[in-house]
Amino acid sequence: MYEHKKEKLAPKKVYRQRIRINAFIAFIVLLISLLLGIAGYKSTVPEFDIYDSLLNASMILSGMGPVIDVNIHLSNTAKIFASFYALFSGITFLSIFSILLAPIIHRFFHKMHLENDDD
Secondary structure (H helix, E strand, O other), rough: OOOOOOOOOOHHHHHHHHHHHHHHHHOOOOOOHHHHHHHHHHHHHHOHHHHHHHHHHHHHHHHOOOOOOOOOOOOOOHHHHHHHHHHHHHHHHHHHHHHHHHHHHHHHHHHHHHHHHHH
């Protein structure tokens, strides 16, 4: 996908296309992760409607933590799901930023390597 360190720097048009592709991939990963969270909350916490499930899945996926309603008692299954979804979300959060930053970091280091070869 990326040029080898001995090749010339990719044109800006190619660079922008890589950023668009990676942003699209990151969006798909985010969407799938959010849908998994919504489905998990909806199936493990009967009191949650689709909006409560969306809210909790979004908050955990963003790293903010769940929205706790003291009137709802979570079953052990719901607690286990929430625990695994939180761990999954942490990895997903880092993965999304890695996907987004990959073309930028690659171009930076490739450009730096080319400048060193000129010396």
